[in-house]
Amino acid sequence: MHINHHINLPHDRKVFFVSDSHLGAPNAQKSLEREKLLVHWLTKIQSEAHTICFLGDIFDFWFDYSKVIPKGYSRLFGKLAELSDLGIEMHFFYGNHDMWAKDYFTHEFNMQIHKNPEFWQINNKIAYVGHGDGLGPGDKGYKLLKKVFASPVSRWLYACMHPRWGVGIAEYFSHRSRIANGNSDLLYLGESGEWQIVFAKEILLQYPEIDFFVFGHRHMALEIPLNKKTTYTNLGDWVRLFSYGCFDGAQMKIYQYPEMIIYSSSLNR
Numbered sequence: 001m002h003i004n005h006h007i008n009l010p011h012d013r014k015v016f017f018v019s020d021s022h023l024g025a026p027n028a029q030k031s032l033e034r035e036k037l038l039v040h041w042l043t044k045i046q047s048e049a050h051t052i053c054f055l056g057d058i059f060d061f062w063f064d065y066s067k068v069i070p071k072g073y074s075r076l077f078g079k080l081a082e083l084s085d086l087g088i089e090m091h092f093f094y095g096n097h098d099m100w101a102k103d104y105f106t107h108e109f110n111m112q113i114h115k116n117p118e119f120w121q122i123n124n125k126i127a128y129v130g131h132g133d134g135l136g137p138g139d140k141g142y143k144l145l146k147k148v149f150a151s152p153v154s155r156w157l158y159a160c161m162h163p164r165w166g167v168g169i170a171e172y173f174s175h176r177s178r179i180a181n182g183n184s185d186l187l188y189l190g191e192s193g194e195w196q197i198v199f200a201k202e203i204l205l206q207y208p209e210i211d212f213f214v215f216g217h218r219h220m221a222l223e224i225p226l227n228k229k230t231t232y233t234n235l236g237d238w239v240r241l242f243s244y245g246c247f248d249g250a251q252m253k254i255y256q257y258p259e260m261i262i263y264s265s266s267l268n269r
Helices: 027-043 074-085 105-110 140-150 150-162 163-181 195-206
Strands: 005-007 014-018 050-052 089-093 112-114 118-122 127-129 210-217 222-224 231-235 243-247 253-256 260-266
Touching: 014 027, 014 163, 027 050, 027 074, 074 089, 074 105, 195 210, 195 231, 222 253, 231 243, 231 253
Parallel strands: 005 118, 014 050, 050 089, 089 112, 127 210, 210 231
Antiparallel strands: 014 243, 118 127, 222 231, 243 253, 253 260
16 A cells, blocks of 8 residues: 555644535525635634545536636635635645646645555555545546546646636536436435445555545435444535534544534544
């Protein structure tokens, strides 16, 4: 196993995980309400945070233009700049809605960008961390489409398009996707039907030393024990649940904001 990132967590600091706020959707008013709440949460946790991990789909659409910044998100960006100045470590994992992030977040906020899931070691615990889309069996059409969108050629062609058209096209397809999916994100399909869980079990056979998996994407707050040692965790979202994950060195917990524990898992079982 290759550990991609090490975190030496002081006893009074924590690692926070958040995903799927889909800022920009479904309209400016609703997005602004969620953005303000997200900024409020970031302000609340900053005194405890050693590391903050944004596990994808923070934006309903994001593209790193070389000279243009997509309109909006000024409150969030101001808070990220403040957190960076405070020395808080921040990471951004590609989601399926914001896979075209490149280097803007790194230059402005000293945020590390990750394209794929990674093995992390936090003190003496091993975590497998990522957005979670396209994992496990099935969904071959989406996996092929993701490869096409993620290719350098696709990125270059899209960059050649005027932002007015580029953002408009992205918003159109995002809206159609939400209509097509309906409430499917609210349906738990069982361990054999949830592709992330199937994937986690397969990875665990290769790397039984993993203590916990952390994914987003499913918009469900889930904690599934995979064995006596290892737990699968899904963060939920910042659209309906306003949930997030927190690891304090001993336990991984999922909270709703304002504060309420949804799940708590001891990793010292």
